[in-house]
Amino acid sequence: MTLALVILLGFAAGVLSGMFGVGGGILFVPTLSLVIGLTHLEAQATSLAAIIPVVAVGAWRQHGYGHVRWKAALAIGLASAIGVAVGVVLADRLSDETLRRMFAGLLVVIAARLAWSIRPHKIEA
Amino acid sequence: MLEARVGQRSEGIEVRGVVACVKRPPGPRLTQKRPHCGALVGLHGWANLEHLASPPGNEAFGRGAPSDLLELRARLRLVGCFAEVVRKRQALVLDFAADGVSEGRDLRFELARRGIELEAVVADVAPSLEPDQPASLLTAPTAHESDEEIPARQAFELRLRRLRHLGVLRPGHDRSQRSVDVEEERASLGSFAERREQVGRHDQENTTVPRELRSRTVYTGIGVAAGFFSALFGVGGGTIVVPLLILLAGFAPIDATGTSLAAIGITALFGMIAFGVLGEVSWADAVVVGLPAMVGALAGIWLQQRVASRLLAGLFSVFLLAIAARLFFE
Numbered sequence: 001m002t003l004a005l006v007i008l009l010g011f012a013a014g015v016l017s018g019m020f021g022v023g024g025g026i027l028f029v030p031t032l033s034l035v036i037g038l039t040h041l042e043a044q045a046t047s048l049a050a051i052i053p054v055v056a057v058g059a060w061r062q063h064g065y066g067h068v069r070w071k072a073a074l075a076i077g078l079a080s081a082i083g084v085a086v087g088v089v090l091a092d093r094l095s096d097e098t099l100r101r102m103f104a105g106l107l108v109v110i111a112a113r114l115a116w117s118i119r120p121h122k123i124e125a
Numbered sequence: 126m127l128e129a130r131v132g133q134r135s136e137g138i139e140v141r142g143v144v145a146c147v148k149r150p151p152g153p154r155l156t157q158k159r160p161h162c163g164a165l166v167g168l169h170g171w172a173n174l175e176h177l178a179s180p181p182g183n184e185a186f187g188r189g190a191p192s193d194l195l196e197l198r199a200r201l202r203l204v205g206c207f208a209e210v211v212r213k214r215q216a217l218v219l220d221f222a223a224d225g226v227s228e229g230r231d232l233r234f235e236l237a238r239r240g241i242e243l244e245a246v247v248a249d250v251a252p253s254l255e256p257d258q259p260a261s262l263l264t265a266p267t268a269h270e271s272d273e274e275i276p277a278r279q280a281f282e283l284r285l286r287r288l289r290h291l292g293v294l295r296p297g298h299d300r301s302q303r304s305v306d307v308e309e310e311r312a313s314l315g316s317f318a319e320r321r322e323q324v325g326r327h328d329q330e331n332t333t334v335p336r337e338l339r340s341r342t343v344y345t346g347i348g349v350a351a352g353f354f355s356a357l358f359g360v361g362g363g364t365i366v367v368p369l370l371i372l373l374a375g376f377a378p379i380d381a382t383g384t385s386l387a388a389i390g391i392t393a394l395f396g397m398i399a400f401g402v403l404g405e406v407s408w409a410d411a412v413v414v415g416l417p418a419m420v421g422a423l424a425g426i427w428l429q430q431r432v433a434s435r436l437l438a439g440l441f442s443v444f445l446l447a448i449a450a451r452l453f454f455e
Contacts, residue, residue: 006410007417014418018425020438024418025360035408044359045400048406050415051361054422059386061426067383068429072374075344076351076366076384077391083352084392088399091357099357105356107449109365111442113364118438119165 006035008030013053026056029103034042040103343373349389356396361389 013027025047032043032050062068091099277338347369355362364386400406 003413004187004415008178010414011415011421011424013414014421014423016421016441017418017426019426019429019432020425022446023162024422025355025358025446028414028418029237029359030452031414032407032410032452034415034448036407038407038410041379042407043404044356045397045401045405046414048400048417049406049408049411050353050391052390053415053419055361055390055393057419057422058426060385061140062383065383067379068387069376069380070387072340072370072376073384073387075341075390076348076388076405077395079345079348079360080220080352080355080388080392081348081395082393083349083354084336084356084399085158085352087159087353087356089397090353091359092403092405100455103358104449106364106454107222107445107452110364111445111449114438114442114445118435 002035006031008051017054018058020114025051026107030107033100040089040099044091044099044103072074340374347373348388350394352392352395355389355392356399359396361385362392363389 004083009031011026013031016027017024017043022033028047029040029043029048033040036043059068059073068120094102173324347366351362351366354360354365363382366385366388367378367381370376370384373379376384397406
């Protein structure tokens with residue numbers, strides 16, 4: 001039952017991320033932590049893994065439209081390794097509650113931006 | 126010389142309203158101590174005087190004869206006047222009702238639009254003005270204290286001087302809006318040699334950081350920030366990569382979105398590896414969530430172009446807020 005719900009939620013997360021350009025992780029993390037019951041850190045870690053196929057699809061589509069500048073993407077992606085290392089260490093040290101609250105704050109920001117973006121008929125990622 | 130006041134009777138003519146002075150479209154007054162080009166009065170019963178006016182097309186000022194109904198030098202303040210603008214022969218006849226308020230500004234605007242300036246309040250009326258005696262009209266236009274005697278060829282210089290108070294034009298300013306202070310302009314441009322030097326300086330400033338290197342630095346900065354953000358929150362990082370690409374690297378929004386997706390893929394891969402090393406990744410759950418989401422993303426992209434998504438986006442943002450509250454207070 002939980003499995004079906006999770007699959008459904010994953011599908012919904014994909015639909016919403018495809019429609020609104022909001023990263024799937026925004027929905028994966030709450031799904032994983034609230035529905036499956038992972039700790040918030042586990043949820044974040046797993047979410048990052050789950051994002052990969054979603055983003056791959058998106059990047060492939062955008063590549064088809066000619067909107068991907070691969071050099072820049074590669075530069076950003078490789079440089080992100082440094083940030084990831086720092087971020088992972090920090091996330092590992094922070095308490096689950098802190099992580100959860102920070103994530104809640106991020107959700108509020110993204111919700112606000114989404115609400116703002118539908119005002120002029122245009123949606124940002 | 127009389128002061129035209131509302132309600133004043135002057136030789137059988139009642140000055141019903143204030144009087145306006147019409148200048149020819151802005152330009153220097155030339156030679157001969159001419160008065161302002163046309164004077165206008167709102168007169169009670171002015172139609173009776175119409176026969177006094179010179180025939181249309183008369184070169185009135187050359188002869189010093191009035192060209193219109195009444196030749197008056199008028200100076201008036203237009204505060205709180207209601208005006209009706211009537212074209213009469215070659216001059217404008219303004220019929221004012223002094224009891225109106227605040228429309229004066231509109232009149233001023235209307236006149237300014239036609240290139241006419243309004244001035245003060247006093248009217249020159251020939252003392253013996255009589256409806257039936259054309260000769261008693263002011264025969265020669267009188268000069269005004271502010272009139273200047275200027276040779277015609279100085280007109281251009283005069284214009285410059287008149288406009289000077291509006292400010293000095295510098296290179297890049299719109300010449301139609303500002304006067305040109307030639308000295309200023311010359312100084313700021315410098316001689317030709319100086320100008321070349323300035324050009325060189327300009328180039329130097331722009332080329333000290335090669336474009337390629339600069340963008341690489343920017344990408345690195347964006348990447349580090351995105352990686353940190355991504356690992357800390359467990360999300361892709363598009364939330365910050367897209368705006369940063371637009372703001373710092375000058376990407377078009379659509380390119381920023383596409384590029385961020387590719388970059389996020391790499392970032393998420395690094396994150397997954399790092400967290401995997403720490404043993405925090407639940408692989409089975411990742412598959413259970415990630416694969417349906419991949420299909421969902423395709424569906425979402427397909428739907429995006431077919432569904433009016435604004436309401437849905439609104440609901441979605443509310444939904445996100447609900448999750449935020451839930452997470453925060455758990």
